[in-house]
Amino acid sequence: xxxxxxxxxxxxxxxxxxxxxxxxxxxxxxxxxxxxxxxxxxxxxxxxxxxxxxxxxxxxxxxxxxxxxxxxxxxxxxxxxxxxxxxxxxxxxxxxxxxxxxxxxxxxxxxxxxxxxxxxxxxxxxxxxxxxxxxxxxxxxxxxxxxxxxxxxxxxxxxxxxxxxxxxxx
Amino acid sequence: xxxxxxxxxxxxxxxxxxxxxxxxxxxxxxxxxxxxxxxxxxxxxxxxxxxxxxxxxxxxxxxxxxxxxxxxxxxxxxxxxxxxxxxxxxxxxxxxxxxxx
Amino acid sequence: xxxxxxxxxxxxxxxxxxxxxxxxxxxxxxxxxxxxxxxxxxxxxxxxxxxxxxxxxxxxxxxxxxxxxxxxxxxxxxxxxxxxxxxxxxxxxxxxxxxxxxxxxxxxxxxxxxxxxxxxxxxxxxxxxxxxxxxxxxxxxxxxxxxxxxxxxxxxxxxxxxxxxxxxxxxxxxxxxxxxxxxxxxxxxxxxxxxxxxxxxxxxxxxxxxxxxxxxxxxxxxxxxxxxxxxxxxxxxxxxxxxxxxxxxxxxxxxxxxxxxxxxxxxxxxxxxxxxxxxxxxxxxxxxxxxxxxxxxxxxxxxxxxxxxxxxxxxxxxxxxxxxxxxxxxxxxxxxxxxxxxxxxxxxxxxxxxxxxxxxxxxxxxxxxxxxxxxxxxxxxxxxxxxxxxxxxxxxxxxxxxxxxxxxxxxxxxxxxxxxxxxxxxxxxxxxxxxxxxxxxxxxxxxxxxxxxxxxxxxxxxxxxxxxxxxxxxxxxxxxxxxxxxxxxxxxxxxxxxxxxxxxxxxxxxxxxxxxxxxxxxxxxxxxxxxxxxxxxxxxxxxxxxxxxxxxxxxxxxxxxxxxxxxxxxxxxxxxxxxxxxxxxxxxxxxxxxxxxxxxxxxxxxxxxxxxxxxxxxxxxxx
Numbered sequence: 001x002x003x004x005x006x007x008x009x010x011x012x013x014x015x016x017x018x019x020x021x022x023x024x025x026x027x028x029x030x031x032x033x034x035x036x037x038x039x040x041x042x043x044x045x046x047x048x049x050x051x052x053x054x055x056x057x058x059x060x061x062x063x064x065x066x067x068x069x070x071x072x073x074x075x076x077x078x079x080x081x082x083x084x085x086x087x088x089x090x091x092x093x094x095x096x097x098x099x100x101x102x103x104x105x106x107x108x109x110x111x112x113x114x115x116x117x118x119x120x121x122x123x124x125x126x127x128x129x130x131x132x133x134x135x136x137x138x139x140x141x142x143x144x145x146x147x148x149x150x151x152x153x154x155x156x157x158x159x160x161x162x163x164x165x166x167x168x169x170x
Numbered sequence: 171x172x173x174x175x176x177x178x179x180x181x182x183x184x185x186x187x188x189x190x191x192x193x194x195x196x197x198x199x200x201x202x203x204x205x206x207x208x209x210x211x212x213x214x215x216x217x218x219x220x221x222x223x224x225x226x227x228x229x230x231x232x233x234x235x236x237x238x239x240x241x242x243x244x245x246x247x248x249x250x251x252x253x254x255x256x257x258x259x260x261x262x263x264x265x266x267x268x269x270x271x
Numbered sequence: 272x273x274x275x276x277x278x279x280x281x282x283x284x285x286x287x288x289x290x291x292x293x294x295x296x297x298x299x300x301x302x303x304x305x306x307x308x309x310x311x312x313x314x315x316x317x318x319x320x321x322x323x324x325x326x327x328x329x330x331x332x333x334x335x336x337x338x339x340x341x342x343x344x345x346x347x348x349x350x351x352x353x354x355x356x357x358x359x360x361x362x363x364x365x366x367x368x369x370x371x372x373x374x375x376x377x378x379x380x381x382x383x384x385x386x387x388x389x390x391x392x393x394x395x396x397x398x399x400x401x402x403x404x405x406x407x408x409x410x411x412x413x414x415x416x417x418x419x420x421x422x423x424x425x426x427x428x429x430x431x432x433x434x435x436x437x438x439x440x441x442x443x444x445x446x447x448x449x450x451x452x453x454x455x456x457x458x459x460x461x462x463x464x465x466x467x468x469x470x471x472x473x474x475x476x477x478x479x480x481x482x483x484x485x486x487x488x489x490x491x492x493x494x495x496x497x498x499x500x501x502x503x504x505x506x507x508x509x510x511x512x513x514x515x516x517x518x519x520x521x522x523x524x525x526x527x528x529x530x531x532x533x534x535x536x537x538x539x540x541x542x543x544x545x546x547x548x549x550x551x552x553x554x555x556x557x558x559x560x561x562x563x564x565x566x567x568x569x570x571x572x573x574x575x576x577x578x579x580x581x582x583x584x585x586x587x588x589x590x591x592x593x594x595x596x597x598x599x600x601x602x603x604x605x606x607x608x609x610x611x612x613x614x615x616x617x618x619x620x621x622x623x624x625x626x627x628x629x630x631x632x633x634x635x636x637x638x639x640x641x642x643x644x645x646x647x648x649x650x651x652x653x654x655x656x657x658x659x660x661x662x663x664x665x666x667x668x669x670x671x672x673x674x675x676x677x678x679x680x681x682x683x684x685x686x687x688x689x690x691x692x693x694x695x696x697x698x699x700x701x702x703x704x705x706x707x708x709x710x711x712x713x714x715x716x717x718x719x720x721x722x723x724x725x726x727x728x729x730x731x732x733x734x735x736x737x738x739x740x741x742x743x744x745x746x747x748x749x750x751x752x753x754x755x756x757x758x759x760x761x762x763x764x765x766x767x768x769x770x771x772x773x774x775x776x777x778x779x780x781x782x783x784x785x786x787x788x789x790x791x792x793x794x795x796x797x798x799x800x801x802x803x804x805x806x807x808x809x810x811x812x813x814x815x816x817x818x819x820x821x822x823x824x825x826x827x828x829x830x831x832x833x834x835x836x837x838x839x840x841x842x843x844x845x846x847x848x849x850x851x852x853x854x855x856x857x858x859x860x861x862x863x864x865x866x867x868x869x870x871x872x873x874x875x876x877x878x879x880x881x882x883x884x885x886x887x888x889x890x891x892x893x894x
Contacts, residue, residue, distance in 0.1 A: 004224035006173045010181045017208055018187055021192035026200050030241045033204050040211055047178070047222045049230050050213075052237075059237050064207065064244045072200055075255050092878050093194055099885050100187055133231045145238050159249035162256070194877055202873075263873045270871025 006046055013039030026072045030065055037061040051127050177220035185212035199251055200262040203244070210240050273323045274325035277317050278346050278399055281360065285391035292385035301382030307384035311360075311367040311391060318395075320355045322756045331401055347401035347464055347771035350759025354611055355398045355526050357757070358618045361743075362518045363391050363873040365736045369626050369760040370510040372732030373633055382509065383423060390416035390515060397523050400465070403452045403462040408539030410448070410487065413523060414441045417515050418874040433503035439498040443492015455534075468533035481539035484531060492524030492576045496552045496642045499819050501573055502557075506566040509629030512565055512629050517572050517625050518618035529607040540588040544687075547581030548694050553817065554699030560802065560814040561710070563639045564628045566580055567709050569619070571665065574698065575617050578680055578785050581695065583610040583835030585683040587764065599641045601826065608763035609679040610890065616672035620664035623740035627658035630725065630733050634726040641709055650726045655714055657737040662710055664744040665780040666703045674778070675748030681774045682767035696781045703785020872883050 001103040037060045044053035045120040069108050173256055192205030209236045220231025255261050276719040286312030292403070331345025349861030351602065367387065373381050393416055414437075422434030456462050459470055470477065488494070504516050515521075528535075528543075532790040535543065554574035561567045587608015632639055634651055648655040664671035666680070684692040718724045728734065746752055750761045767774055793801050803810040872875075 005172045006177065010177075014181065014184055014188070014220050014253070017188045020189055020204055021196065021201070022200075022210065026198060029201055033207070037206065037211070040215060043178070043181070043215060044218055047218050049218045049222065049233070052218060052230060052233055055234065055237055059241050060207075066243055067244060067248060068200065068204065071252060074252065075200075075261060085230055086266055088196070089874075093191065096194060096878065096881055097187075097191070099881070100190070103885060103888060115252050129227055130230065130234070134234070138235075141235055145235055148239065149242050152246050156245050156249040159246070159253050190881070194874060194881075266873065267871030269869060 002046055006043070009039050013043065027069065030068045030072060033068070034061050034065050037065065046062070051130055125137040175219055175223045179216055182212045182216040182219065185209075185215065197262045197264055199254075199263055202263060203247060203251070207240065207244065210236065274321055274328050274348065275330045275346065277321040277325065278348060278513060279471045280390065281317040281321060281356070282395045282399060283313045284317070284386040285395070286311045289388035289392060290383050292381055292388060297381040297385070297490055300374075300378065303381035303384045304374070307388045308364075308367045308371060309826065310388055310487070311364045313393060315360045315364040316397065318356050321595055322357055323754055325756075327403055327663060331463075336340070337431060341649065342407060343463070344802070345401035345463075346399045348399065349755055351396050351526075351529055351607070351610065351611065352758045354615060354760050355522075356395065358522070358615050359394050359398060362395040362740075363514060365392070365739055366518075366622060366626065368512040369629070369733060369736040371506075371708050371732055372680070373510055373629055373734075374508065375818050377508075383420070384421065386416055386420045387510070387514070390520070393597055394523065396528065397508075401532070403455065403464065403467065406464070406549075407445075407452060410491070410523065410527075410755055413520050414438060414445065414491070417441075417504070417540075418518055419517065420511040421504045423507055423511065427506065430506040433500075433506040433708030437500040437504050440452065440497050441490045444486050444488075444497050445549075447483045447486025448490070448748075451480050454483060460729075463828075464530055466874045467531050467564060468579075469533060472536070477534065478536045478538045481535040482542060484534065485528065485539065485543055488524030488528050488580070489546065490524070491527075491757065492521045493573045493578065494524075494546050494577060495553060496819065498550065498554070498573050502522050502569045502644075503568050503621075505563070505569050509625060509632055511563065511864065512569070513622045513625030513629065516569065517621040521572060521576055521698075522614045522618065525576065525610050528580070529611055532583065532607050533602070535587055535591075537588060537591055537689055537850060540584045544581055544584035544588065544691065547579070547584055548691055548698075551581060551698045552577075552694060552701070555698050555705065555812055558699070558705040560800065561644055561705075562800065562808050562859070564641050564709060564713065565625075565639060566626060566643075566707060567641075568624055571624075571706065572621055574702065575613070575621065578677070578695065579610045579613050579617070579828050580615060580681040581605055581691070582683055585680075588612070589683065589687060592851070596772050599713065604684060605763055605765040606881045607829045608684055608760050609676070609765055611760050612679060612750075613676035616676040616744070619747045620661045620671075620673055620744035621735065623657060623661035623744050624665065626737055627654050628659060630654045630729050631673045631726070633733065634729055635722040636725075638722045642800065643720040644713040644718070644723045645716045645720075645795070646714075646723060647726060650718075650723075651735045653728055654737060657734075658714070658742040659710070659739040662706045663742055666786060666886050667699055667778055669775075669779070670742050670745075670748065672747035677749075677778060679765050681766045681778050682770075682878050683768055685774050686765075692777075696777045700781040700785040700788075703782040705791045707789035711790060711793045711795050712797050716797070719798050726811065749770055763789045764827065767888050776795055792864065 013036055016039065018030045018031045019032045020036060023032060033142040037056060041056040041061070043052075044056060176254060178247065189205040189208030192208065193202050196202055209228075213241040214236050217233050217236070219229075221227065221233075251261065254266070258266060285307075287677075288306045292303040292306060308332050318652065325347040329345065329347045331343040331351075333341060334344045335342040369806075370383070370387065374383055375381065390413065392410050393412035397406055397413060400406035400409055418434045422431045422436050424430045435800040452462060454476070455470075457468060459467070460475055461467065490497045501516060501521070505512055507516075532700050550572050554570045554577060557575065558567050558570035562572060582664065583606045586604050588606070590604035590606065630651065631644065631647060631654060634647075634654075635644060638644065660671065664673040667673045681692065681695060681699075718726070750764065753761055799808065802813075868879075
């Protein structure tokens with residue numbers, strides 16, 4: 001059962017990822033991105049990382065892509081003109097593809113990956129386990145992350161501030 | 171056949187490749203950024219898969235942090251893109267070549 | 272006062288004067304002259320005090336220490352340097368006083384006295400230096416001051432050419448000298464003079480070192496083949512010729528030989544002897560056809576320097592062979608003593624002769640051709656008397672100074688090699704001949720030109736030094752008159768017991784024959800050289816002086832210039848073009864190349880990023 005689900009959701013994820021990248025329209029791309037994230041969340045569920053699945057939906061699909069959409073709307077970009085086909089691009093991208101495939105093949109074939117059996121049951125990736133880890137072993141990174149979020153917020157505010165010319169009687 | 175670790179890793183790799191080619195071949199800055207997010211997600215998938223199959227929590231916790239930081243990064247990155255747009259009135263990447271030569 | 276401090280005062284007083292003269296008093300001739308004379312006087316007083324009161328000493332201070340290489344600044348004062356210092360400061364002071372009068376009507380006096388003081392400083396430095404490197408530094412400075420003073424009348428192209436010639440020829444000699452110094456340091460690890468004189472024998476190496484150091488003496492003291500600069504150096508003012516090119520600088524080569532004489536091996540000494548003898552004779556022949564009074568004296572100087580070099584060689588060789596009475600004294604052998612003794616006496620009478628010539632030239636308003644003079648004996652009696660004393664001293668008539676020193680040299684020659692003895696005796700004959708020729712033509716007879724007609728004796732500033740030097744030339748031969756300080760050197764002067772009569776007789780006879788021959792051959796106050804008139808071929812051959820100058824001229828023009836042009840071309844192509852501009856060009860190309868990588872396209876950068884990533888990944892999995 002889970003296998004079929006895996007294949008279905010994997011297909012959905014990969015297909016919508018392709019559509020994200022190949023879409024000329026930015027809004028369409030953003031929506032397909034939501035679908036991709038949802039598929040990912042499903043895959044997380046299949047991997048019994050329930051908390052992460054929910055987090056994925058909430059943060060990524062819910063906040064990040066919405067932010068993307070905001071910016072797309074704000075910038076109101078017209079579709080870019082079709083650029084003439086450049087052989088350099090084709091050559092370079094085929095080369096990159098070949099490298100990537102080659103790297104992947106190398107990685108998976110020549111190296112002996114230890115055979116992994118799926119464990120009988122989940123080792124407890126529950127929320128409680130998360131909490132335990134976060135507040136003990138990974139306490140420092142968590143605090144730092146909090147600080148990071150603060151800094152990011154301040155940074156965003158400064159960056160998006162419009163520079164007004166200082167004039168009299170503004 | 172049973173779904174194993176390799177299948178999840180294959181999906182992860184595929185997603186990564188798609189995201190990477192999105193970065194390489196698109197001219198719209200926002201699409202490029204979406205490609206970046208795809209790559210990030212691919213890595214999170216790989217991490218969770220490994221964490222599940224090695225029976226540890228470390229991968230999951232790492233993914234937790236990745237999601238958080240990625241969100242922050244998106245916010246800042248988009249702010250930069252907005253600022254860049256205000257300066258150059260364009261978000262086509264090939265027109266941002268002031269560092270040429 | 273500490274002897275080291277006295278030595279330093281002697282050394283640096285002229286330098287101070289030179290600096291002040293050169294920097295501030297160029298236009299103020301009177302002040303410059305006074306300052307220079309004062310400095311020379313200070314050096315004289317300090318030097319004499321040092322000589323009369325001090326024991327031999329040596330001080331040194333470390334100057335430069337680079338790893339294993341140590342350079343010291345130091346003073347070495349023993350009886351040898353005491354004698355040389357005596358000569359330098361006494362004759363130097365007298366000539367400074369003479370210059371007061373001689374240069375009184377020259378507007379560039381300030382420059383002149385600056386150069387003279389610089390020379391005094393350098394010469395005293397040569398005298399007192401305690402290691403070869405420091406000596407070489409002062410040696411070069413002496414050459415520099417000589418160059419500056421020879422081309423003193425720099426508007427005259429001949430003077431400038433003469434200065435260049437002097438410096439370049441000296442440079443050739445100094446190059447050999449420097450190689451010798453480097454080789455000494457390389458082989459023995461020391462440049463200190465006291466250590467150099469006690470070196471272990473190493474056969475051919477030591478001979479080579481000795482000959483190279485002798486190169487310096489060849490250049491500076493005008494031996495064959497580097498003698499060509501001395502006659503041309505007469506372009507400088509007469510006090511310069513007297514001080515530098517007669518008494519002191521040219522003697523520096525002899526002094527160098529005496530200082531480091533113990534480094535010479537038998538083979539080197541043979542070479543030295545024969546070069547000295549050849550120079551003595553050659554210069555004597557060259558002096559015969561000369562018409563310029565200063566050139567005659569210049570060739571005479573070269574000839575006497577040849578005598579000194581030969582003396583050094585003969586005596587050192589005798590001491591080396593061993594078992595002779597002259598080599599008894601440990602530091603100073605008979606050759607060194609004879610050479611230094613002759614150097615001292617020569618300084619006195621040659622300076623006298625040059626100053627006498629200067630007096631004549633000054634009185635005749637810069638007339639230098641002896642055939643335009645004549646009858647000066649009546650017009651300038653004091654000069655005439657002093658000049659005669661100098662002449663007789665030079666020819667070696669007893670009891671004047673030259674007799675004693677030449678006698679010592681002939682004694683050495685008699686003991687070593689009969690052929691050399693008779694050659695040197697013949698040289699004495701030539702000396703008598705050319706000096707008498709000068710004397711007869713210039714002083715006797717009737718004045719031959721208006722200038723000679725109007726000549727009159729100069730003031731006391733010029734004649735007093737002549738008188739003092741004449742007294743010196745007369746008395747300098749009596750070794751007992753010298754202070755105790757010189758005993759180290761003077762006691763070793765060879766005094767022959769057997770064959771004494773032969774030596775003395777041969778010397779005096781040769782001189783007398785020369786004098787009488789010239790007296791009868793050359794007509795007093797002649798307007799034309801009798802030899803030229805009666806045997807023009809002989810005259811022309813003598814006047815050609817063995818074509819040294821012509822050969823050198825041809826060599827420089829044809830060989831050296833072509834080589835220089837070839838080297839210049841190679842340098843342009845390879846060093847300037849290929850290496851220097853090539854290196855810059857390579858850097859530029861690399862810069863251009865890397866600049867081309869900055870396309871400004873983000874996609875391009877991402878591709879590079881990816882390739883780098885793949886490379887790193889392959890590296891990490893060990894490919």
